[in-house]
Amino acid sequence: MSQPQSDDKKRPNYDEGLESDGTSTLDTINALIVEDRKHDIKLRTMSWQKAAWLLAGEQVCLAIMSQSWSLSVLGWVPGIITMVVSGVLFWTTSMTLHKFIMKYPQIKDICDFGYYAFGKSKIAYAFSAFMLLANNILLIGFHILTGAKVLNTLSDHSLCTVVFSVIVMIMGIVLSLPRTLHHVSFMSMFSSFCMAISILLFLIFAGIEAAPLVGYNGDYPTDGPVRTYAFPLPGTTWVNCMNAVLNITFLWVPQILFPTFISEMEKPQDFPKALAVLTGISVVLFIVPPAIGFRYLGQYSTAPAFGSLGVVSYKKASFAFVIVPTLIIGAIYANVSAKFVFFKVMGNSKHAHSNTVVGWGVWIGLMAIIWIIAFIFSEVVPSMGDFLSLLGAAFDSFFGFIFYAVAYWNLYRTKLFAGAARSVKTLMHLFILLCGLFLLGPGLYAAVEAIIADYSGSITPAFSCANLAL
Template sequence: MTAPMYADEKAPRTPADVAELSSDESNAADIFNALVTEDHQHEIKLRTMSWQKAAWLLAGEQVCLAIMAQTWSLSVLGWVPGIITMVLSGILFWITSTTMHRFIMKHPQIRDICDFGYYAFGNSRIAYIFAGFMLLANNILLIGFHILTGAKILDTLSDHSLCTVSFSAICMVMGIIISAPRTLHHVSFMSMFSSACMAIAILLFLIYAGIENAPGAGYNGNYPTDGPVHTYAFPLPGTTWVNCLNAVLNITFLWVPQILFPSFIAEMEHPEEFNKSLAVLVGISTILFIVPPAIGFRYLGQYSTAPAFGSLATAAYKKSSFGFVIVPTLFIGAIYANVTAKFIYSHLMGASKHAHSNTVIGWGVWGLVMAFIWVLGFIFAEVIPSMGDFLSLLGAAFDSFFGFIFFAVAYWQLYKRKLFDGPGRTVMTVIHLFVLACGLFLLGPGLYAAVEAIIADYSGSVSPAFSCASLGI
């Protein structure tokens, strides 16, 4: 089957452009082969990733600074609710990701989460536009967060030798340069280095937390203002419902990266092997998302901060461990920028020769789009006073859809005529109903808690826009 992806070479991209390819879903393998063959005729080839490189890309996107915020989540929730939330989030992540992969195998023409929403909601143009808005908002805000994190790291390492805005600008320029490759195949190589650096940062933190006599400080004061270090099974007396829910959102945010998965699958040479990449990611995530935070909570207790590096008492320990995080910070920003730029670029260039060739116009537009994305992220990083609260807002407003609701709806589309055929299918149906309920809970009470936290921060003293004030930990 060699039908072109676009009826009109100059037409802008729309999710219905390749609708004819899904007319016979039993032919998914043939359709994927046709898409790969068509792609490999271009000068710039996108569908080239093996499952091993996809696994590295997934790990590079997941092994991030947010891991070091989980110790704080445990300090808010306590051992029992905290570990249960982590394990349950991991199980639901595995199930929903598997559902997503099966749905894409039924609709090989899906190229990103927007296409996924289009088909999951019954070829709905409204769903496509809505998903497109959320993709852009989520990714650009996350790019801004990574710029801000980069500035925080440079502030810490240099003892605030420059204005923080200058450090943010440096991170923005570095991000634009790193994001230059147009294929995720090349970005996957960066991910190996990124993951290794984050692993070193985590290992150093655990060593330092273990050898220090006591943590340096927590949100309730310097040690021992808040008493001896101790851990607890359940939230401490006085912990508010908003704090608990924000701690839960912090955990779910880490476990919900599926917004990028359809884009990754669309650049695999054999998309049917994505389940192997996913298995590798689940293994890595289960270890890194639970073990280091648990060890950190053991040594930091109620003095845990987010990120946990801030609780270390020795300045040299903070710098030597936190410094390694600059690499994954920029590389993960580059992954989000790549997916975001491709979405915009594909709409601008359609199926013209510039979309898949090394032309001056093609690279010029790509560079302008990439620069625009990072500059916009830079503006958000400087204007928003508390990116941590806005991450909770992203987790509630966007991850409720991209991590739960979308995949519950996709499951219904896959099995709507046999939802209760046999015990196994019935169990999976009940699980996906629970997934839907989780998504709606995050969208309702979760969003309320995130907004309440933002209001509380705005009611206090906040840094002015484009402030030079130090962000160092």
């Protein structure tokens, strides 16, 4: 994978004399906007309000419904502490990311971010490019699998699961066709609304039903009355605890997409406003519904929590709305992935920014290829849940922690301890670096151990028609 050589050669050099005080940065942003206005397809058009919807659409997802399981593994105290600390680190790293992009406004994606953060390193760029595509395609595959689960559940497995997966894949390709995130942000509003309804219905049903039905340790009441606890139950393995932590951090680490989002804002300097909206929504949705779910499901909590509901009609009614965010979030990841490859293929030709047959043909072709590869992953991987833990350890360790500790050092390396406030932030970013290294070391080990356990047991054959209904 090549470094962003065309950017440095085919447009003004914006690296010289950039400061983080915003003076020359605003001039650079204005120059980029003027350049964008010359194109037929304009990318830098999102307001901060549209960006907030796009962020919410990407973050308000099915993974929220797996957090009750994390609490059931960790218990109240470690679980809530992990959630709160993850939220604080999310805000801190996201603000550092934005400040770094304000120093280098020409950054278009996480690959450019890695290139500049690591001293214009071609190796960092190639590494980031591989990680971006691998992470996003695997996540799209997870959403295809989730969509197939929804259709299996609603239809009582009326068709082969592979057929449902193909249906989801085709719908995903169609929804992914808009080339600007401005248009995708409109879909994100609907996605957030549907996921909110799904969560609300789940909470109502979990509260009014007599008892949950299914748990990983047996159907109710095999494992006794529903109960909650402050710390992990006796016999809980370290691997389970680590995977529960990875499950939480995975939900709080969406920064891999943020540089692309910022690059399509009309005023990138307004990103903190959108981030503040997202953080407020996330704090409520990532902690309150999982806590209520754990309260009513206790040790019977599953991932996602819909699977524990005892009344089939409750399960179907609440799970049905998940199909919308499943497709739209997949479309967001597909857009970012396709856009990265598209501009590598098209460069600065007229096809990159105009409504030409070649431009649209390449765009649609790339989108189809991305979804087809993701479909294949969704069919051959034995447990997408464990592979999400692998994503959290291998990818989020960099894109959620390590990258921003390095970026912070680049921003303030001459004044890391200039005053009490700066010293506190420096120590916090040191902690962020250690968190990333911890996920990359012990976290990756735990994820691999879980996958090995999957392969040692019964494995669903590839492209199976097996029923995946909850």
